[in-house]
Amino acid sequence: MYVTNPIDFRHADTAALSLAKHQQIQPQKVRDIAVGNFLFREGDKAQNLFEVQSGVLRLTRVLANGRRQVIAFGYPGDIIGFPDGDNHHADCDAITEVSVLVHGHAVLDDARLQPELHKKLLKAAMREISAMQDHFMTLGRKSVTEKLASFLLVLGDRVGEPLSGNLEFDLPMCRSDIADFLCVSPETVSRIFTQFRKRKIIAINQIKRVVLLDREQLLELAEMD
Amino acid sequence: MYVTNPIDFRHADTAALSLAKHQQIQPQKVRDIAVGNFLFREGDKAQNLFEVQSGVLRLTRVLANGRRQVIAFGYPGDIIGFPDGDNHHADCDAITEVSVLVHGHAVLDDARLQPELHKKLLKAAMREISAMQDHFMTLGRKSVTEKLASFLLVLGDRVGEPLSGNLEFDLPMCRSDIADFLCVSPETVSRIFTQFRKRKIIAINQIKRVVLLDREQLLELAEMD
DNA sequence: CGGGACTTTGACACCTCTCAACTCTCGTGG
DNA sequence: CCACGAGAGTTGAGAGGTGTCAAAGTCCCG
Numbered sequence: 263m264y265v266t267n268p269i270d271f272r273h274a275d276t277a278a279l280s281l282a283k284h285q286q287i288q289p290q291k292v293r294d295i296a297v298g299n300f301l302f303r304e305g306d307k308a309q310n311l312f313e314v315q316s317g318v319l320r321l322t323r324v325l326a327n328g329r330r331q332v333i334a335f336g337y338p339g340d341i342i343g344f345p346d347g348d349n350h351h352a353d354c355d356a357i358t359e360v361s362v363l364v365h366g367h368a369v370l371d372d373a374r375l376q377p378e379l380h381k382k383l384l385k386a387a388m389r390e391i392s393a394m395q396d397h398f399m400t401l402g403r404k405s406v407t408e409k410l411a412s413f414l415l416v417l418g419d420r421v422g423e424p425l426s427g428n429l430e431f432d433l434p435m436c437r438s439d440i441a442d443f444l445c446v447s448p449e450t451v452s453r454i455f456t457q458f459r460k461r462k463i464i465a466i467n468q469i470k471r472v473v474l475l476d477r478e479q480l481l482e483l484a485e486m487d
Numbered sequence: 488m489y490v491t492n493p494i495d496f497r498h499a500d501t502a503a504l505s506l507a508k509h510q511q512i513q514p515q516k517v518r519d520i521a522v523g524n525f526l527f528r529e530g531d532k533a534q535n536l537f538e539v540q541s542g543v544l545r546l547t548r549v550l551a552n553g554r555r556q557v558i559a560f561g562y563p564g565d566i567i568g569f570p571d572g573d574n575h576h577a578d579c580d581a582i583t584e585v586s587v588l589v590h591g592h593a594v595l596d597d598a599r600l601q602p603e604l605h606k607k608l609l610k611a612a613m614r615e616i617s618a619m620q621d622h623f624m625t626l627g628r629k630s631v632t633e634k635l636a637s638f639l640l641v642l643g644d645r646v647g648e649p650l651s652g653n654l655e656f657d658l659p660m661c662r663s664d665i666a667d668f669l670c671v672s673p674e675t676v677s678r679i680f681t682q683f684r685k686r687k688i689i690a691i692n693q694i695k696r697v698v699l700l701d702r703e704q705l706l707e708l709a710e711m712d
Numbered sequence: 713c714g715g716g717a718c719t720t721t722g723a724c725a726c727c728t729c730t731c732a733a734c735t736c737t738c739g740t741g742g
Numbered sequence: 743c744c745a746c747g748a749g750a751g752t753t754g755a756g757a758g759g760t761g762t763c764a765a766a767g768t769c770c771c772g
Contacts, residue, residue, distance in 0.1 A: 373598035373606050380609070384595060389571050401626045
């Protein structure tokens with residue numbers, strides 16, 4: 263899950279459905295991960311791809327000097343664990359209870375085994391590339407306000423529940439996860455959230471739950487194209 | 488071409504060779520692009536993948552408000568043009584004379600046509616994902632000095648020619664391309680280059696040609712892990 | 713030689729980070 | 743059941759890195 267525009271997510275949804283459909287043909291391997299447990303760590307041999315069914319995963323990397331980056335959040339429908347060479351180059355842990363479908367790495371090694379699934383995975387990888395390109399713009403060319411507005415909008419579109427006319431959803435990650443995802447300091451995330459609340463753009467009643475009160479204004483702030 | 492660590496590039500080189508090998512089995516389609524001409528534009532139907540043989544491509548996107556992002560530079564060995572859905576979501580033009588191998592989009596659509604090539608493209612896409620993840624760190628968590636040091640080191644490793652003990656290479660892109668690639672202002676790029684020159688870390692005799700005088704110090708400045 | 717685009721340099725402003733203190737939340741144990 | 747403590751979140755003050763704006767310099771090509 264990156265901060266991208268809604269179009270990409272419609273793609274993602276249909277792809278997720280298609281992937282699930284393929285799984286029904288053959289025995290499904292499902293794995294459950296408890297909060298805080300790792301699906302894989304940097305350096306682990308990449309043996310599987312994971313399709314998130316429920317819950318939220320966190321993909322992170324650490325620079326030598328300790329600076330951390332949250333590369334992506336894995337929401338239902340996302341494919342996590344594309345390897346580079348033989349190994350994973352990031353840590354992946356669960357920030358909620360998570361359930362994933364497991365696709366053996368062999369699917370990637372030989373297209374003939376399951377050509378349709380193979381093709382779907384390739385499409386998913388290319389969608390990922392496009393989404394990451396969008397994320398580049400977010401990281402490099404947007405102000406903190408724009409970054410957070412985009413982030414909230416994307417989450418709203420993906421997992422928001424319409425309640426009394428407003429989109430409402432959980433923020434299962436902590437503030438510093440959001441900060442490290444958007445390449446911003448946690449303090450700044452806090453400040454912008456406060457600012458949004460004072461301007462009645464969002465409401466945060468419980469600390470991990472957000473209501474989008476004024477989606478129009480968020481869209482303006484996000485300056486999405 | 489992203490700003491990543493050297494390990495990724497060794498992968499890229501071997502993959503490029505493998506791809507070329509596959510091409511020899513079947514008739515090769517080659518296309519030449521003159522400086523300034525476009526290989527494809529945002530919104531174009533994505534019909535082909537391109538493998539750069541020689542020259543340098545530039546992949547760009549523009550935000551609604553005019554802010555521009557250089558997503559990547561396409562150097563020999565790079566695969567450019569992974570589609571998202573049916574269309575390209577970025578512009579791609581040539582900043583030098585360019586020659587590319589053309590792989591029909593159909594290769595992606597049906598793994599059975601050319602399973603080995605298909606698999607190679609998938610691997611290339613996944614390498615791309617990993618390289619982009621590294622680039623996230625560069626964009627979001629590095630100072631301008633670190634960004635430029637990383638950029639010069641990567642280019643040196645990829646296209647540097649050893650001349651009298653130092654790596655030397657062309658910078659075919661203009662300063663503002665570098666700026667938009669690293670998400671920095673052109674003025675700042677200029678300032679850092681000047682700083683590097685004054686500290687005898689690099690030499691810029693012709694404006695588009697760089698000599699790495701002190702690679703060790705560049706490595707320290709880049710703070711790569 | 714001249715014009716235009718690109719690059720460099722400087723001054724200044726401001727956004728965001730850092731550091732620090734304070735508050736809130738929630739789980740634990742007395 | 744309440745008090746406490748630890749961790750997370752919020753708020754504030756100050757510093758510093760970069761961007762913006764402006765002007766001068768450089769290079770290229772007609």
